[in-house]
Amino acid sequence: MTAALSPVTAQWQELFNLYLTIGTIVGTFVIALLIYNIIRYRHKPGSPEPADAPTPGKIPAERGTIGAALILTLIVTGILFTITLGTMETVDLIEKPPEKGAMVIKVHGFQWGWKFIYPNGLETVNEVRVPRDEVIIFAVTSDDVFHKFQLIEFKIGVDAIPGKVIWIWIKPADTGEYTIQCFELCGVGHAFMTGRLIVMEPSEFEAWYKG
Amino acid sequence: MMEVPLNSVRRWLFTTNHKDVGILYFITSLYFLVVGGALAVLMRLQLMAPGLNILQSAPFNQAVTVHGLVMVLWFLSPLAFAFANYFVPLQIGARDLAFPRLNALSYWFYLFGGLLAAIGFFTPGGAIDTGWTVYAPLNTTKYAPQLGVTLGGAGLLMLIASVTMSTVNFLVTIFRSRAPGMTLLRMPIYTWGILLTVFMMLFAFPSIAAGVIMLAADRLLGTLYFSSVEGGAILWDHLFWFFGHPEVYIVLVPGLVAIAEVLPVFARKPLYGKKILITALIIGSIMSFMVWAHHMFVTGTDPGFRKFMTITTETISIPFGVATLAFILTLVGASIRFTTPVLFALGGVALFIIGGVTGVFNSSVALDYYLRGTYWIVAHFHYTLVGGATTGLLAALYYWWPKMTGRMFNEKLGKLHFIVYMIGFNLLYFPMHFLIDMPRRVFTYPADMGWELPNMLSTLGTIIFAFSWLILFVNLYQSLRKGEPAGNNPWGAWSLEWLVPSPPPRHNYDGQPVVKADGTITIQPIPANGGHHIHETHYSRWPLFMSLGMFITFLGAGLGLPVLLLGALILISSIVGWAKEEFIAVEPAEGERWPFVSVERVRLGVWTLLFGEIVLFGALIGSYIFVRINSATWPAPGEFLNPIEGAINTFILVTSSLTAILALAGAKSGNQTLLRGGLIATFVLGFIFLFNKGREWSELFSHGITFSSGLPATTFYITTGAHGMHVAAGLAVLIYLIIRAFKGRITKENHVGLEGFDLYWHFVDIVWLFLFPLFYLI
Ligand code: HEM
Ligand SMILES: [Cu+2]
Ligand SMILES: [Cu+2]
Numbered sequence: 001m002t003a004a005l006s007p008v009t010a011q012w013q014e015l016f017n018l019y020l021t022i023g024t025i026v027g028t029f030v031i032a033l034l035i036y037n038i039i040r041y042r043h044k045p046g047s048p049e050p051a052d053a054p055t056p057g058k059i060p061a062e063r064g065t066i067g068a069a070l071i072l073t074l075i076v077t078g079i080l081f082t083i084t085l086g087t088m089e090t091v092d093l094i095e096k097p098p099e100k101g102a103m104v105i106k107v108h109g110f111q112w113g114w115k116f117i118y119p120n121g122l123e124t125v126n127e128v129r130v131p132r133d134e135v136i137i138f139a140v141t142s143d144d145v146f147h148k149f150q151l152i153e154f155k156i157g158v159d160a161i162p163g164k165v166i167w168i169w170i171k172p173a174d175t176g177e178y179t180i181q182c183f184e185l186c187g188v189g190h191a192f193m194t195g196r197l198i199v200m201e202p203s204e205f206e207a208w209y210k211g
Numbered sequence: 212m213m214e215v216p217l218n219s220v221r222r223w224l225f226t227t228n229h230k231d232v233g234i235l236y237f238i239t240s241l242y243f244l245v246v247g248g249a250l251a252v253l254m255r256l257q258l259m260a261p262g263l264n265i266l267q268s269a270p271f272n273q274a275v276t277v278h279g280l281v282m283v284l285w286f287l288s289p290l291a292f293a294f295a296n297y298f299v300p301l302q303i304g305a306r307d308l309a310f311p312r313l314n315a316l317s318y319w320f321y322l323f324g325g326l327l328a329a330i331g332f333f334t335p336g337g338a339i340d341t342g343w344t345v346y347a348p349l350n351t352t353k354y355a356p357q358l359g360v361t362l363g364g365a366g367l368l369m370l371i372a373s374v375t376m377s378t379v380n381f382l383v384t385i386f387r388s389r390a391p392g393m394t395l396l397r398m399p400i401y402t403w404g405i406l407l408t409v410f411m412m413l414f415a416f417p418s419i420a421a422g423v424i425m426l427a428a429d430r431l432l433g434t435l436y437f438s439s440v441e442g443g444a445i446l447w448d449h450l451f452w453f454f455g456h457p458e459v460y461i462v463l464v465p466g467l468v469a470i471a472e473v474l475p476v477f478a479r480k481p482l483y484g485k486k487i488l489i490t491a492l493i494i495g496s497i498m499s500f501m502v503w504a505h506h507m508f509v510t511g512t513d514p515g516f517r518k519f520m521t522i523t524t525e526t527i528s529i530p531f532g533v534a535t536l537a538f539i540l541t542l543v544g545a546s547i548r549f550t551t552p553v554l555f556a557l558g559g560v561a562l563f564i565i566g567g568v569t570g571v572f573n574s575s576v577a578l579d580y581y582l583r584g585t586y587w588i589v590a591h592f593h594y595t596l597v598g599g600a601t602t603g604l605l606a607a608l609y610y611w612w613p614k615m616t617g618r619m620f621n622e623k624l625g626k627l628h629f630i631v632y633m634i635g636f637n638l639l640y641f642p643m644h645f646l647i648d649m650p651r652r653v654f655t656y657p658a659d660m661g662w663e664l665p666n667m668l669s670t671l672g673t674i675i676f677a678f679s680w681l682i683l684f685v686n687l688y689q690s691l692r693k694g695e696p697a698g699n700n701p702w703g704a705w706s707l708e709w710l711v712p713s714p715p716p717r718h719n720y721d722g723q724p725v726v727k728a729d730g731t732i733t734i735q736p737i738p739a740n741g742g743h744h745i746h747e748t749h750y751s752r753w754p755l756f757m758s759l760g761m762f763i764t765f766l767g768a769g770l771g772l773p774v775l776l777l778g779a780l781i782l783i784s785s786i787v788g789w790a791k792e793e794f795i796a797v798e799p800a801e802g803e804r805w806p807f808v809s810v811e812r813v814r815l816g817v818w819t820l821l822f823g824e825i826v827l828f829g830a831l832i833g834s835y836i837f838v839r840i841n842s843a844t845w846p847a848p849g850e851f852l853n854p855i856e857g858a859i860n861t862f863i864l865v866t867s868s869l870t871a872i873l874a875l876a877g878a879k880s881g882n883q884t885l886l887r888g889g890l891i892a893t894f895v896l897g898f899i900f901l902f903n904k905g906r907e908w909s910e911l912f913s914h915g916i917t918f919s920s921g922l923p924a925t926t927f928y929i930t931t932g933a934h935g936m937h938v939a940a941g942l943a944v945l946i947y948l949i950i951r952a953f954k955g956r957i958t959k960e961n962h963v964g965l966e967g968f969d970l971y972w973h974f975v976d977i978v979w980l981f982l983f984p985l986f987y988l989i
Contacts, residue, residue: 011577012577012578012580012581015575015577015578016572016578019571019572019575019578020572023568023569023571023572024568026568027564027565027568030535030536030539030564031561031564031565033539034539034542034557034560034561034564037539037542037543037545038542038547038557041478041542041543041544041545041546041547042546042547042549043479043546043547043548043549044546047546048546049479049546050479050480050544050545050546052480052481053479053480053546053703054475054476054479054481054703054704054705055703055705056700056703056704056705056709056710057705057710057731057732057733058705058730058731058732059397059705059726059730059731059732060475060481060482060705060730061481062481062485062486063480063481063482063483063484063485063541064483064484064485064486064487064537064540065484066487068484068487068540069484069487069490069533072487072532072533072536072537073529073533076528076529076532076533076536077529080525080526080528080529080571083525083571083575084521084522084525084575086575086577087521087575087576087577087578088518088521090575090577090578091514091517091518091521091576091577094577094580095514111354144348144354145346145348145349145354145444146346146347146348146349146444148509148583148584150581150584150650152648155581156580156581157509157580157581157583157584158509158511158580159509159510159511159583161443161444161445161510161511162348162440162443162444163440163441163443163444164440164444164445164510164511165511166509166510166511168580179660181650182650183583183584183585183650183651184346184584185272185275185341185342185346185349185651185652186349187272187349187354188268188269188272189268190268190272190650190652190653191268191650191653191654191655191656
């Protein structure tokens with residue numbers, strides 16, 4: 001289950017599901033209302049014209065009141081308010097790594113691939129290995145054009161911009177191989193600008209990192 | 212004055228009549244739809260299954276870029292303005308737009324701009340391929356050296372010029388040419404939507420204009436705005452999205468108001484809460500300038516700023532939610548007649564609801580960390596732009612077609628179109644929601660990601676969707692050939708355009724439309740001695756020639772000096788031809804002019820233009836401040852520019868404002884000597900200013916300080932250069948005014964041209980009062 005891959009992933013998925021639930025309910029309700037009105041108020045043979053029907057050469061009468069406007073606005077606002085709260089909570093989590101002293105891996109996007117630089121100076125290309133259950137910070141930048149560094153299964157990504165370093169963090173819960181892909185058009189190699197994130201048992205990672 | 216037979220090619224080349232120009236926009240926008248649609252079909256065929264080879268990476272990137280640009284800027288907005296051209300003057304009871312020749316000029320700039328962007332396909336290296344967002348630094352010569360990108364930029368500049376002219380024209384028309392009794396609140400909702408749209412255009416387009424000018428300087432002169440890290444990606448992002456977000460509302464609002472225009476007619480009930488809807492749209496238009504950075508959520512902008520943008524973005528969905536509910540409430544108590552226009556209007560509401568719901572997801576910073584750049588986004592914006600806006604405009608198309616052609620279309624084919632359209636659309640775009648893990652703008656994808664099925668369905672939908680447009684074109688063709696005569700008012704609609712024959716006569720009304728206090732609209736005969744309209748001019752060759760000149764000049768920027776000179780020659784001679792032509796545009800003697808009761812047409816036009824100019828210089832100066840703040844070092848004042856010389860030049864320019872005031876005072880009091888002396892003094896002072904600038908520049912160059920000698924030089928040259936061009940343009944107008952003054956044409960009664968010039972000239976001086984301290988003193 002991807003949601004449990006990392007705290008941010010779980011929180012993202014939860015928030016997405018909240019939006020999806022509310023969005024589906026509201027969307028379905030409004031479309032149902034639309035369809036209901038369309039069917040209920042269809043023209044039936046012999047039914048009379050409404051009294052205030054548009055007449056050629058006459059400005060139509062006003063319909064609707066300020067009270068109605070307020071109610072409409074309140075409904076829409078109330079729904080949005082609920083989900084905004086959820087957003088703020090998740091943003092704080094995405095942007096604040098929980099532990100100090102976590103491993104920081106520098107990520108350099110380039111046309112067309114990813115270079116990773118570990119704290120001890122070790123460099124890899126298009127493949128990054130990290131230990132399970134530890135906080136890993138990716139410090140993302142670019143050597144040439146705009147890219148987006150995205151960890152698909154982890155549901156997190158950030159722009160890679162020349163001259164700028166932006167941080168994201170994960171705390172992978174499961175070992176395995178995951179997909180890294182560029183999500184911002186960066187030239188003819190864009191579609192193939194992929195890489196692998198390999199999560200290892202801490203002891204295996206330690207051996208690989210030292211060796 | 213030119214007279215042209217109605218059935219000739221020359222009519223269509225030289226027309227300035229708003230209805231003819233509307234039809235030109237209509238045909239051209241549909242042509243661009245076919246271009247953009249063909250590119251889209253190619254892309255979808257390529258993406259039908261993993262690893263196909265129909266469009267390789269490079270052509271795919273060109274296709275995706277040109278598709279995006281063409282659909283948004285050359286199809287959707289121009290289709291809305293086809294109807295705006297045709298129907299806004301009719302709906303407010305005017306004879307034409309305020310500046311008919313300017314309107315024709317807008318059209319030709321739009322057409323030639325599109326050709327410039329598309330010509331790229333036939334140049335080495337192909338068309339512009341940076342995505343329609345043209346992100347930096349991928350847009351710089353280092354990463355995109357091909358001519359196609361420069362041509363794309365040139366095309367954009369022509370389009371921006373076209374949009375700016377339209378903005379001025381529609382604002383002045385709506386504020387100055389309304390029939391007596393046609394108050395702002397009584398205007399039909401489509402005209403209202405166009406009014407708000409042009410307001411947004413006025414403030415949004417100068418920002419991208421500044422961006423494209425800087426990009427052109429980078430590419431042609433070697434300045435460093437977008438290739439440096441101090442400017443670069445983030446600077447472009449700000450400039451682009453300050454335009455780009457309002458732009459999505461600029462294309463959306465006409466579609467929404469088209470729905471609001473059509474629904475009540477067929478529901479046989481007035482629009483629910485017209486005032487509520489107008490208020491909502493006004494709030495939405497204003498707020499559209501406060502949400503741009505939601506496109507920059509993951510660029511590492513300040514967290515507080517990001518949260519602010521989340522809140523503004525979620526707030527902006529409120530007015531659009533309210534608008535949707537107003538549409539639904541319109542139906543309550545109705546007796547809906549299911550004709551083709553109303554089916555499209557209702558379908559548009561349904562699709563817009565889906566696009567609106569997914570939009571709320573994107574407004575959340577937290578969700579956007581992942582969603583940005585995925586096919587989820589592609590699904591979202593097609594539901595709003597195609598599902599909402601395009602479907603709404605299709606409702607307008609079927610609704611107004613009988614008025615524009617005098618013929619009915621085939622209802623059965625119309626309904627068939629609707630059904631096939633809805634099936635095709637949803638099959639095309641709904642599956643993209645399930646491609647939430649797939650990056651957009653990739654030309655292919657691997658087989659093991661589980662993306663095959665949605666992609667396959669989507670391509671299937673594409674074919675059905677494309678076919679639905681074919682049904683439309685067949686229907687329109689048949690209607691033109693053998694459609695039933697439509698009569699004045701086939702739908703029983705209320706607004707003014709339905710009171711006249713279909714198609715309306717060239718001068719629109721045989722008389723003066725008047726709205727009485729109780730809301731009845733009558734067309735009052737004009738007394739025999741006051742029948743001005745017979746003398747109106749409807750043709751001019753200069754808009755076409757001027758645009759052609761501009762087009763060739765821009766081509767010359769790529770093809771070399773001889774072509775450029777040829778273009779400039781055509782351009783200049785048509786400007787002269789334009790100025791000398793006797794062209795009579797009607798200025799309605801009376802009408803509703805609130806809030807500009809006593810403001811003359813030309814003056815209001817100049818005001819409007821200057822608002823756009825403020826944003827343009829704001830963007831240029833803002834960019835200067837942006838790169839300066841981001842730069843670690845910057846030369847001290849006086850290190851490379853001489854403040855004393857700058858101060859002297861400032862003094863000269865300010866003095867020229869005073870002499871311009873004197874000239875105007877001369878004109879107002881009938882003192883010809885003061886007028887002529889003032890004009891000449893202004894010219895001389897302006898000329899000295901430019902001459903000093905030229906000396907300053909050549910001195911800098913001789914010290915080796917060129918466009919590419921770092922950001923201080925880059926920003927100095929381009930910002931003051933743009934200002935210098937404005938001074939030069941002012942001098943050109945001055946020459947014209949001096950000639951007129953010496954011919955005795957500027958009089959106590961007639962000096963609006965001079966007044967407009969004075970406003971402009973003061974503005975240019977005030978800009979310099981900002982530039983001088985920013986560049987020379989701090
Ligand atoms: C015939 C119907 C259409 C089809 C099949 C279609 C398909 C596509 C496809 C496949 C993409 C590429 C997505 C990507 O990878 O970025 C795309 C992008 C886009 N489409 Fe459409 N589209 C259609 C109509 C429209 C219309 C009517 C509009 C007008 C508003 C539009 C606006 C855009 C925009 C703005 C982009 C983004 C281009 C970019 O990211 O550079 N499309 N469309
Ligand atoms: Cu990329
Ligand atoms: Cu936006």
